[in-house]
Amino acid sequence: MKITDVTLTLFAWDDIPPTQYGQHSRFAGSSALGLLRIATDEGVEGCAFLGSASNSATTDGQGLITHLKPVLMGRNPLHREALVVDLWKKQRAAGVRAIGAVDVALWDLLGKAVGQPIHRLLGTYREAVPAYASSAVLASPAAYAEEAMSFKEHGWAAYKIHPPTRWKEDIKVCEAVRKAVGDYTIMLDSTWSYDYPTAVRVGRAAEEMDFHWYEDPLADQDIYNYVKLKQLLSIPILATEYPITGLDAYQPWIMLQATDFLRGDVAVKGGITTLVKGAHLAESFRMNYEVHHGGNSLNNVANLHVIAALRNTEFFEVLLPDAAQKYGLEQDIVVGRDGLVHVPNGPGLGAAIDFKLIERKKIAVLS
Secondary structure (H helix, E strand, O other), X not given: OOEEEEEXXXXXXXXXXEEEEOOOEEEEEEEEEEEEEEEEOOOOEEEEEEOOOOOOHHHHHHHHHHHHHHHHOOOOOOOHHHHHHHHHOOHHHHOHHHHHHHHHHHHXXXXXXXXXXXXXXXXXXXXXXXXXXEOOOOOOHHHHHHHHHHHHHOOOOXXXXXXXXXXXXXXXXXXXXXXXXXXXXXXXXXXXXXXXXXXXXXXXXXXXXXXXXXXXXXXXXXXXXXXXXXXXXXXXXXXXXXXXXXXXXXXXXXXXXXXXXXXXXXXXXXXXXXXXXXXXXXXXXXXXXXXXXXXXXXXXXXXXXXXXXXXXXXXXXXXXOHHHOOOOEOOOOOOOOOOEEEOOOOOEOOOOEXXXXXXXXXXXXXX
16 A cells, blocks of 8 residues: 555634633634545545644645655555654654644554554553543633533533633632532643742642642743642642653653653644553553643544543543534534543544535645
8 A cells, every 4th residue: 555645625714712721822713724635546545634723724734745745655654653753854844733633644544444443453441531621711710610510510520720820810710610519520721821939829729629630830841840849739730731742852751750640632742653652651650641632623533542542541621612622523522411422433533524514615725
């Protein structure tokens, strides 16, 4: 089998509601996703999505075609590990998100070639995973409390707060949510917004309120202060979601004991391959590897396949609101009344792409 073509169809994503997660991510209006297709001489095709509501596929799309397509053409797509090694040599030119999309498409192609879902190829550990709701920034402590109660009542496993990132207000939000939900699993993701003294203040408050974890309180590469923070607090620290990079970036976090859990997703860590290696690396230190939202619907399906093959991931993240996160599939991932999401069992990713929508919204084809 040989790769005969690589194309990226850009398609419009309109009517995205105004959405904010801390100070780092604010967006609204329109974006573009890219449907990546890797074709072969045997008619088997692998697909992936590139882009998100906040990061248009136009940003990374041309780099994928210019720098990664030549690496793939004429190669055997089943030699994925060899291909991935060569793709990472193009990281500086093409970017990690583009590598991640290609890697997901290669796994999809492999699953279709052998007639198995990706989680079976990785080694299935489970077929259903507890889901948690991950808030946007809301208008008031009362709004967070109301939303958290709604998800608790609908049977979801947990609720995570993205606070306003003004520390006194953030503590008030945490207090309001804990008071509303009682004995229910809640987490805090402060989106890299604090300096060390502020991170201590908020962390102690979250610790007293028995939060499940304390995520990204400090700048994403502030390892020095993460070490100090972890030594001071007993609440588990969750870091390493960013920077956007590969497997080797986890080394100092583990060696310096700067975080309790590792973090990543197929977009920001370069695909399924890196995610699985990162999770197994964490497992060797008896650490959890919590998988972050993937930025688009098909990435989340890829994330779910990986989680289904891991024993050291606790949850599946559902980032809110839905209208800023779900697009391009005929049927998206659904959380059941039992609070679980179920991994698809069709070949490859096993998700039905909405090709009619993509054709209607088509902007351009890069090839």
